[in-house]
Amino acid sequence: MRKSRPAGRMAGLLAAVLGLIAVAELSARGYLLVRGIPAGRYISATAAVREARAAASAGFDTEYPYLPFRPAPGRTAAPSVDSLGFVGPETGWEPPPGAFRVIFAGGSMVYDGLFPSAADSCLDALLSGGACGFDSCQALISSAPTWTTAENLVYYAIRGVYARPHAIVLYVAVNDVYAMSHPDSVTTEPDYSHYRSRWMPVAPAPWDRIPGWADSSRAVALARYALDRLFYPGVLGSPPRRLGLRYEYDPGQVVGTGFGSYVAGLEAIAAIAESRGTRVFLVSELQEPSLSSGPAMVAAVDDLNAAAAEVAARHSAKGLVSFVDAASLITADSTTMADKSHLTPEGGRRLGALVAGEIFRSLQTAASTGGSAGTAP
Amino acid sequence: MNASRKGRKVLFAAAGVAMALTALELLTRLALGLTGRDYAEFRDYNAWVHRASTAGLPSGYDVEHPLLPYRPEPLSEGVNSHGYRGEEFEWDCRPGVLRIACLGGSTTWDNWYPEALEDRMNELMDSLDAPFDSCEVLNFGAQSWTTVESFVNYATRGVHAGPRIIVVYHAINDALASTIPDGVRPEPDYSHWRTRWNPIPRPVWDLPPLWLDESRLAGLARYALNRAALSGIDPNQLGRCGIRYPYEPGMGESPFDTFGNNLENIIAVALNCSTTVFVVSQFHMTELTVEQFGSDDLARRVGRINDRAMRLSREYSGTGRVFFLDAADELRPDRSLMLDNCHFTPEGYRLLGDWIAVEMCAVLDSLEWRLPEPEDWR
Incomplete structure (x- = not known):
């Protein structure tokens, strides 16, 4: 008898808690029903906020003042980032003695390191005999997923130049196509700010640990919403998107901003590099048409590749800006392409070898004609 | 009972x-x-959060632009739809209009000098028989912007407005951004000094007054809640305009030639667009700096930056498109025309705008007003 009393109390307590939960759940459902509000509105709003909070810890620095985000300096998780903000092992502002230093700029196809590391190895081998006044190569990867010419221009001009690169290799096109594509209603901006905002950091909340399926309970969904509303009032209305992108790409969108931002970005990079005697290699971007989002995307990337060739031609007089037509010289197929734009390791190897060969040839030409090998301030 | x-x-x-x-x-x-543990660090953190959250969203500024820590909010008071102070304008310049863009910090943003420049240019162009119908001056300035923000804005946005001339009026903000307190690692892009401008919502636990933090228990409880809600955000990232620390005389100086690099970038981009550049040294009244800080340290830093601007402009003088106007040396404003060491009263700004217009017209007249069409990259 004495033992069953505590058990009875426990059972009573449990029943009371369950009863309270049931009352809360019924109240929540009743509230939604009476007000005619679909629960999905709360659930999707809090899910978006949760996603934004989770994105804040993705290994990117979202507090840097001049970019929507960049690889976080000092990141140890792969791919590692050095303390200066370049992807890869620790470097320094001063190039190592005898090393030919190259900045590889672009989007995710550069960030993944396949093509820059292949080019680095090839150039290392080509220069190892002391040819052209250098005995090695050092590749600095200055890129991040979805970066366009706008981010690359800014990072190179206000940071990259201090690394005193002898050359900069730019491999970017498809990200600019995404940035140039927009729904009809969007007013375009020359700096692509119609397409991207800053990537807002949002601190994770303890209630994010409650799994999403728990929102099937209207009481939990409303409680989560109330907490988000209380602690994240500015975020709930317009949750920041991953990488700061304002909308998704759709093949039916209008392509073109009316500003010529891609060409203006390449022109600015070329002008800044030339003012410092730095070589520029504009590399046309490979694409696998059968995997592309549609003919509009294929045509747009082709157009930008052609525009890059024109930029190089306009700067030919000084002999520092070259165009490497990788899109014509390398076959884009399942051996070289992992998807419509990203390279396989084999694709990276072929592209790296091609670019390294072009750089080496330009150095040989410069050496034979007494021209600049590419110097920095 | x-x-x-x-x-x-x-x-x-x-x-x-x-x-x-x-x-x-x-x-x-x-x-x-x-x-x-020093309790002051907990109390200071709470005070930071209080200041940042009660400041609310930075009035009149857009803090979500992807490439700038902040910029004038488009269509806010006195700001056009493109995010620049002043009248609405079209990206395409009208035929016959001489378009000039002014790059700078608050002394440009104040807008009196760009307005005075426009008025005086229009008068002078009439009298000099210049081959333009009128002059239009765009204001590409914002408070506390350094040459980094001006470069980013000009290279990614401003060039698309196709100005035939740009005026660069910068020094003091770069002098402030070049300061390095003990223990801070200098960065070439001033990111040691500035971060994003982070607006944060005011948390409910900030409502009780800060004097309650005299109680260690209350202070630590508030601190714990602040840290939980703002995890990952450094307190130094909550300053106005994203500035991490205030200036103090005698601070160290960055070893990077950031001002020179940015000015060179602006010049390179401008020349590539066939745009003419006027670099104007920034006027600074030393006696007001001494009154404010008890030292002329800041005035000397500004002087060094003006010297750098002069040397760099001269290096590019051979292009025939880069000119240096030494306002710091040639302007002699009365103290009554100054609001502080670098900001003028409206009358003072008119003096500056008039002076730049006269000097600029003299240069342009000597070039017989041959100003090429800016490049159109479309």
Whole structure:
């Protein structure tokens, strides 16, 4: 008898808690029903906020003042980032003695390191005999997923130049196509700010640990919403998107901003590099048409590749800006392409070898004609 | 009887709560003492959060632009739809209009000097028979912008407005951004000095007044809640305009030639667009700096930056498209025309705008007003 009393109390307590939960759940459902509000509105709003909070810890620095985000300096998780903000092992502002230093700029196809590391190895081998006044190569990867010419221009001009690169290799096109594509209603901006905002950091909340399926309970969904509303009032209305992108790409969108931002970005990079005697290699971007989002995307990337060739031609007089037509010289197929734009390791190897060969040839030409090998301030 | 018993119970409960709080306060102080932690750092963090959250969204500024820490909010008071102070304009310049863009910080953003420049240019162009119908001056300035922000804005946005001339009026903000306190690692892009401008919503626990933080228990509880809600955000990232620390005389100086690099970038981009550049040294009244800071340290830093601007402009003078106007040396404003060491009164700004217009017209007249069409990259 004495033992069953505590058990009875426990059972009573449990029943009371369950009863309270049931009352809360019924109240929540009743509230939604009476007000005619679909629960999905709360659930999707809090899910978006949760996603934004989770994105804040993705290994990117979202507090840097001049970019929507960049690889976080000092990141140890792969791919590692050095303390200066370049992807890869620790470097320094001063190039190592005898090393030919190259900045590889672009989007995710550069960030993944396949093509820059292949080019680095090839150039290392080509220069190892002391040819052209250098005995090695050092590749600095200055890129991040979805970066366009706008981010690359800014990072190179206000940071990259201090690394005193002898050359900069730019491999970017498809990200600019995404940035140039927009729904009809969007007013375009020359700096692509119609397409991207800053990537807002949002601190994770303890209630994010409650799994999403728990929102099937209207009481939990409303409680989560109330907490988000209380602690994240500015975020709930317009949750920041991953990488700061304002909308998704759709093949039916209008392509073109009316500003010529891609060409203006390449022109600015070329002008800044030339003012410092730095070589520029504009590399046309490979694409696998059968995997592309549609003919509009294929045509747009082709157009930008052609525009890059024109930029190089306009700067030919000084002999520092070259165009490497990788899109014509390398076959884009399942051996070289992992998807419509990203390279396989084999694709990276072929592209790296091609670019390294072009750089080496330009150095040989410069050496034979007494021209600049590419110097920095 | 019942009432007095209830009263006694309430009294005992209140006394119990008070004793518990006192015990917790003492324990907290003891823990702080034993761990050797300085309570001031917790209290300062709470004060930072209070300042940042009560400032609200930075009025009149857009803090979500992807390439700038902030910029004038498009269509806010006095700002056009493109995010620049002044009248609405079309990206395409009208035929026959001489378009000039002014790059700078608050001394440009104040807008009196760009307005004065436009007025005076229009007068002078009439009298000099210049081959333009009119002059239009765009204001590409914002408060506390350095040459980094001006470069980013000009290279990614401003060039698309196709100005034939740009005027660069910068020095003091770069001088401030080049300061390095002990323990801070300098960065070439001033990111040691500035971060994003982070607007944060005011948390409910910020509502109780800050003097309550005299209680270590209350202060630490508020601190714990702040840290939980703002995890990952450094307190130094909550300053106005994203500035991490204030200036103090005698601070160290960055080893990077950031001002020179940015000015060179602006010149390179401008020349590539066939745009003419006027670099104007920034006027700075030393005696007002001494009054404010008790030292002429800042004035000397500004002087060094003006010298750098002059040397760099001369290096590019051979292009025939880069000119240096030494306002710092040639302007002699009365003290009554200054609001502080670098900001003028409206009359003072008119003096500056008039002077730049006269000097610019003299240069342009010597070039027979041959200003090429800016490149159109479309």
